Amino acid sequence: MLADLHIHTTFSDGINTPEAIVRQAVAAGLSAIAITDHDNVRGCDRAMAYVRDEKIPLKVLRGVEIDTNYKGKDVHVLGYHFSETEPALRQAMAWNRSQRVDRAQRITEKIHSLGYDITFQEVLAEAAGSRSLGRPHIARLLVKKGFFPDVKAVFDTLIGKGKPCYLRQVKLPPREAAALIHQAGGIAVLAHPAEIEDPALVEEILDSTPFDGMEVWHPSVLQESPRHDWLAVARSHHLIPSGGSDLHGNPGRFPSRLGEFPVRYEDVAGIIESGQSCRE
Numbered sequence: 001m002l003a004d005l006h007i008h009t010t011f012s013d014g015i016n017t018p019e020a021i022v023r024q025a026v027a028a029g030l031s032a033i034a035i036t037d038h039d040n041v042r043g044c045d046r047a048m049a050y051v052r053d054e055k056i057p058l059k060v061l062r063g064v065e066i067d068t069n070y071k072g073k074d075v076h077v078l079g080y081h082f083s084e085t086e087p088a089l090r091q092a093m094a095w096n097r098s099q100r101v102d103r104a105q106r107i108t109e110k111i112h113s114l115g116y117d118i119t120f121q122e123v124l125a126e127a128a129g130s131r132s133l134g135r136p137h138i139a140r141l142l143v144k145k146g147f148f149p150d151v152k153a154v155f156d157t158l159i160g161k162g163k164p165c166y167l168r169q170v171k172l173p174p175r176e177a178a179a180l181i182h183q184a185g186g187i188a189v190l191a192h193p194a195e196i197e198d199p200a201l202v203e204e205i206l207d208s209t210p211f212d213g214m215e216v217w218h219p220s221v222l223q224e225s226p227r228h229d230w231l232a233v234a235r236s237h238h239l240i241p242s243g244g245s246d247l248h249g250n251p252g253r254f255p256s257r258l259g260e261f262p263v264r265y266e267d268v269a270g271i272i273e274s275g276q277s278c279r280e
């Protein structure tokens, strides 16, 4: 049995609609998925409604990925099984989304000043339907206009961390995001620790944040050399192991479809089943 607890849709910076994700998950033989869009749950609502209305035999977990910042590093916090109506959590997500708009506008202006003919209106059009603007939308526009071969090339040249048009976003600290998820009755999971690229800092974050789980299986570990034993880290901190593909579907970024980065259901059953006592 397979599962995938980290998936993005068109409601953040992915290219697949929630309904398409559900159909792909069934086709790929997955038993459980979580939609974890950035800073909003609209895509998750849609996927949950779709499996319910169409009576599709797939478990869809309530999920979200919240951007936070710890000592200047981007730290992503995944939430599962929370109540999406909790006001403080909703407010924090709305604040993050407004920071995203502001930052995307400033990044677009920087790119424009380097001589690339793009406008913020075009970025907004590229992100039409999304609730959460992100750098991949800017990257997709630049690819569409023929400036770059794929999204990855845009990150590597212009908007990845340390590149000329990169801008930091004002974000909450991880412990605040975890507290908001807890307040909403959910569990908080540290996303892709390998992307932090500093195992000592990850330890510090784990020691200072009341996480319930940690994402042990994620495509970012494939790039690590040497490979870090994240499962051992999770165990030593008494964290429930989680895993997912972080599928966006943006061209040039692995994976390109569900099932390409398989995660075993039994490995992440602790996360899936921790919600069984929660409301439906």
Ligand code: AMP
Residues within 6 Å of the ligand: 013, 038, 133, 134, 135, 136, 151, 152, 155, 156, 160, 248, 250, 253
């Ligand atoms: P943002 O939310 O605006 O900070 O953008 C972060 C998102 O950009 C991540 O969730 C990924 O979807 C994507 N991303 C980050 N780095 C890369 C990269 N090197 N190549 C392609 N996509 C990337």
Ligand code: ZN
Residues within 6 Å of the ligand: 008, 012, 013, 014, 038, 134, 248
């Ligand atoms: Zn993303």
Ligand code: FE
Residues within 6 Å of the ligand: 065, 076, 191, 192
């Ligand atoms: Fe992330």
Ligand code: FE
Residues within 6 Å of the ligand: 006, 008, 065, 246
């Ligand atoms: Fe993600």
